[in-house]
Amino acid sequence: MPAMHEIGAAEAARRIRSGALSPSNLLAACLRRIDAVESAVGAWARLDRDAAARVAVQRDIEAREGLADVSHLLALLAARLEERESAYASCFRALLQIAGAEPHQAVADLRAQVAAEPRDDSLEALDKIWEEEAVDFLQAEQQDRCSGLPSAPGKAREESAVPLHWVDFQHEGLAAAPAKEVGNV
Numbered sequence: 306m307p308a309m310h311e312i313g314a315a316e317a318a319r320r321i322r323s324g325a326l327s328p329s330n331l332l333a334a335c336l337r338r339i340d341a342v343e344s345a346v347g348a349w350a351r352l353d354r355d356a357a358a359r360v361a362v363q364r365d366i367e368a369r370e371g372l373a374d375v376s377h378l379l380a381l382l383a384a385r386l387e388e389r390e391s392a393y394a395s396c397f398r399a400l401l402q403i404a405g406a407e408p409h410q411a412v413a414d415l416r417a418q419v420a421a422e423p424r425d426d427s428l429e430a431l432d433k434i435w436e437e438e439a440v441d442f443l444q445a446e447q448q449d450r451c452s453g454l455p456s457a458p459g460k461a462r463e464e465s466a467v468p469l470h471w472v473d474f475q476h477e478g479l480a481a482a483p484a485k486e487v488g489n490v
Contacts, residue, residue, distance in 0.1 A: 372404035379401050398412065
């Protein structure tokens with residue numbers, strides 16, 4: 306396996322996207338290489354290690370936050386894979402750990418729920434378990450929660466006049482002519 310400084314930017318980006326390499330680890334390797342050869346090469350007029358570290362850490366934080374957002378799904382998948390004695394459960398426990406969750410506790414909290422689920426490994430059953438509820442903004446029960454909807458499904462909202470105010474950008478403030486209400490624009 307080539308040294309970190311020999312892999313090139315495209316390969317480093319691919320490894321970061323795949324999760325095989327963190328931005329912080331890449332930065333640390335690059336800084337070690339700079340320390341090793343800079344006295345002979347003299348390529349750096351100024352190297353802001355602190356700014357580079359802040360950017361690298363920020364990327365790590367963003368990745369962890371993204372995983373934390375779906376940690377409930379990661380835990381459920383890990384619990385279901387454990388129930389089926391799949392080795393892939395360890396991958397999801399590792400993702401939970403990266404997300405900042407305690408993997409064993411997160412999975413343990415769901416074991417009873419997963420054990421109570423009927424075992425059906427058919428594709429249709431898996432689709433049904435993970436199917437999301439369709440959103441229909443015209444259903445009657447949703448109209449009470451969304452005041453911007455028409456009074457009945459399929460009925461257009463009543464027209465109402467919306468006042469327009471013209472602004473003259475060549476002169477500060479409103480245009481010299483007074484604003485007029487314009488209907489059916």
